Amino acid sequence: MKPADQKIYLASKSPRRRELLRHIGIDFELLLSEKEVDESVLPGESPLDYVARVTRDKLNSAQHTMILRQLPHRPILSADTTVVIDQLILGKPADNDEAVQMITRLSGRTHQVLTSIAVGLTMGVETEVWQVTQQSDVSFAELGTETIQAYCNTLEPYDKAGAYGIQGLASMFVSNIVGSHSGIMGLPLFETAQLLQKAGVRIL
Ligand SMILES: Cc1cn([C@H]2C[C@H](O)[C@@H](COP(=O)(O)OP(=O)(O)OP(=O)(O)O)O2)c(=O)[nH]c1=O
Numbered sequence: 001m002k003p004a005d006q007k008i009y010l011a012s013k014s015p016r017r018r019e020l021l022r023h024i025g026i027d028f029e030l031l032l033s034e035k036e037v038d039e040s041v042l043p044g045e046s047p048l049d050y051v052a053r054v055t056r057d058k059l060n061s062a063q064h065t066m067i068l069r070q071l072p073h074r075p076i077l078s079a080d081t082t083v084v085i086d087q088l089i090l091g092k093p094a095d096n097d098e099a100v101q102m103i104t105r106l107s108g109r110t111h112q113v114l115t116s117i118a119v120g121l122t123m124g125v126e127t128e129v130w131q132v133t134q135q136s137d138v139s140f141a142e143l144g145t146e147t148i149q150a151y152c153n154t155l156e157p158y159d160k161a162g163a164y165g166i167q168g169l170a171s172m173f174v175s176n177i178v179g180s181h182s183g184i185m186g187l188p189l190f191e192t193a194q195l196l197q198k199a200g201v202r203i204l
Contacts, residue, residue, distance in 0.1 A: 006201050008119075009071075011062030011078040016167065020187040021077075024203060026196065031076060033061040039080075039091065047084040047114055052133055054080040055116035063120055063127065075121045075199040081186045083162025085111035093163040099152040102163040108142035110176075111162070115183045119195040130195045134188040136179025138166070143173060 009031035010021060021028055037057040041050050058078035066076065083090040085105055093099035116133040143151075156170065157163035164170035166177075166184045182189040193203055 007074055008196065008201060009062065009066065009074050009076040011058055011076050014079075014186050016165075016185045017079060017187045020182050020185060020189060021192070023182075024189055024193055026201070026203065028077075029074075031062050031066060031071070033058075033065040035061055035064075037061055041089055047082060047087075047089050047112070048133060050089055051080050051082045051114045051116040052131065055118045055131065055133075056129070059118045059120045059129065063122060066122070073122050075119055075196065075201055077117065077119050077192070077196070079115060079117045079187055081113065081115045081161045081184075083111055083113055085109065090162045092159060092161060093157055096152050099157040099163040100148055103143065103148045103151060103157070104145075106140045106162065106164070107148065107173075108140060110137050110139040112136065113138055113162070113179070113184045115180075115186060115188055117188065117192055117195060119199045121199045128199075130198045132191045132195060134180055134183040134191050136177055136181075136184050138174060138179075138184060139176040140173050141175045 007027045007029060010028045011031050013032055037054060039054055055078050059076060062076045062078060090102050093102055113136045114133055118129055118131040120127055120129045156165050156168050166174055180188040
């Protein structure tokens with residue numbers, strides 16, 4: 001594989017997104033904004049609208065930082081991942097109790113993982129944005145309370161939407177997936193490559 005001939009900015013502090021982006025040979029630099037995006041759900045907002053809006057806010061915030069710091073203009077990639085079950089949006093658990101509640105809810109059932117990605121390209125005063133939201137269905141086996149507690153006593157749930165990581169110990173809870181493994185981990189690579197190519201980034 002030839003390396004991409006154009007560097008991009010990755011507007012994400014997620015180590016998984018970094019690792020995944022490397023899989024498709026993208027040359028990138030991290031662009032972290034000083035200002036955290038407000039990830040609270042607005043009243044009446046659907047999960048799809050929520051994940052798309054937060055992704056757009058992350059992109060806007062990174063664009064603002066690029067302009068403010070007078071950095072060279074490059075395509076910027078942002079993403080947001082959320083887990084949805086019973087119409088509820090599960091973000092990152094705040095503590096052990098919340099992690100246990102989340103995994104208990106997921107046990108023995110199928111839930112959705114939504115990952116929205118956005119690529120923005122600023123040229124002069126114009127910014128073009130390409131965005132897509134990828135959905136996967138993930139089925140968990142029935143889990144005993146001891147297993148749930150033991151899992152929540154590890155560090156794995158705490159920086160992840162829905163309190164689990166499919167790339168780690170929780171892989172043994174997942175009986176089936178329909179969708180994108182990389183999407184569940186936080187960056188759907190098929191869709192990411194498509195958007196980056198639309199923004200003029202050469203990948204192969
Ligand atoms: C469901 C699931 C989520 N996750 C992670 C991916 C994301 O890092 C995290 C969801 O949180 P996000 O808010 O999407 O991302 P983040 O806060 O980690 O990073 P940033 O906002 O700076 O881009 O959950 C996994 O690693 N494995 C999984 O199986």
